[in-house]
Amino acid sequence: MSLILDLATWSAIGAGCVFILVGTLGLLRLPDVFSRLHGAGMTDTLGAGLLVAGMLMQTTDWLVAAKLVLILVFLAFTSPMTSHALARAALHAGLQPWTRDKP
């Protein structure tokens, strides 16, 4: 039983790391600040979610579990706020979003 749990934990944490890595790669590869936000958005949704899911499987203490879930709840409220603030600030500063027809 604990072997299955350990395997599930490692898969979740491994997959979370992959999504964070790909999100970071997106920060480097995508063309402008607006499209890079999408890459950053991956790290704090599925990336963080899978890491927390992996940690949840290793705890038997409900207080620790509640705190882990609260991390996700607070992330779900704060991360879109910061993404939106960043996009709005860039727009107000006069940055034009990059598109295919006008690079």
Added chain:
Amino acid sequence: MGRTVSLAVVMALLWLALSGHFEPWLLGLGVASAVLVAWIARRLEAVDHEGHPLHLAPRGLGYWPWLAAEIVKANVDVARTILSSPASVDPAVFRVKAGQKDELGLVIHANSITLTPGTVTMDVEPDGWLTVHALTPATRAGVESGEMDRRVSRFVGEA
């Protein structure tokens, strides 16, 4: 008044979950601080349907799992876009009309769009027009299909 009481109860439960103390003296202090915060929030007139939207919780049980599934799907899509050739990146900025009348519903809708990778809400206008930045034509089509709009309307009780 009911909303203030429920805010105090939620605060006290949050305090309990974060502290893990069950001794009567500390429990009392936790409850006292929760009541104090709820009282201050009431004085600030922050305890309304926006500041403490507990009435949404039951219908949220239907909306949040759907949103979580959408976030997983969108994550896989964006990961594929980033890893594939740069030619698949075709960002667009477009405007879409949100059906929600209430500001709370608009904010939930805009935040849900931003939380889904591949789309970011850049601007929200009071009359319900959202300016959205999409990474690919597929993510743009996802927003324009209006499914999220319908589900948010149902979630906040406007449909």
